Amino acid sequence: MNLRGRTRRGPEIDLPLETPRLIMRDFKKSDLKAVHAYSSLEEVSRFLVWGPNTLAQSREAIEGFIEDQRASPREIFDLAVTLKPKRVLIGGAGVRIIDRDNLTGEIGYTLHPDFWGYGLAVEAAGALLEAGFHALGLQRIVATCDQRNKASARVMERLGMRREGAFRASKVIQGHWRDEFFYAILAEEFS
């Protein structure tokens, strides 16, 4: 079921999402330690609007994810990224509907630094694009990053997303106005 065939409950993503190396599932309260292991790190939040988190902030974040899971229709799918075969939680990645009328969604992703550089972010974000276009029926998916965040920009480019804009001082990141890149991809461009 997708947005084009609207129902009262709205579109859903069939969870968990599975890729060759990852299983992406809903967060639960017991994920706190694993989430805090990356959300508390300065190198992780350097280009983000949040963090580094205190333990209380990590707990609040998980509570927020769980609240989003209960929404009906659900519009926010922030997922725990776990690594096969032991399903170790290595980060979070999500897709959300940001403009229902115009079938537009947004993706985002964060991994623990121990797992950077193995192509896992591309794998996770690719599964989100797939779910966004095929399960949610989105027509356009966007993502943004601090212009200094080379890794994130590269992830989007690897996914076939197009840089549609370069914004000046568009977001407060770690206390400073920062320039952002804006990327997007259309359903018809996604293979």
Ligand SMILES: CC(C)(COP(=O)(O)OP(=O)(O)OC[C@H]1O[C@@H](n2cnc3c(N)ncnc32)[C@H](O)[C@@H]1OP(=O)(O)O)[C@@H](O)C(=O)NCCC(=O)NCCS
């Ligand atoms: C962004 C992030 C998720 C990338 O994760 P990752 O698993 O290392 O990414 P991948 O291994 O899938 O690499 C994707 C591409 O980025 C490139 N890349 C990774 N780090 C890079 C860096 N510091 N500078 C330039 N390119 C980089 C990789 O080489 C790869 O490109 P290639 O396939 O052409 O070689 C990770 O750096 C992270 O969690 N950062 C902190 C949170 C964050 O900034 N999230 C994005 C918010 S917009």
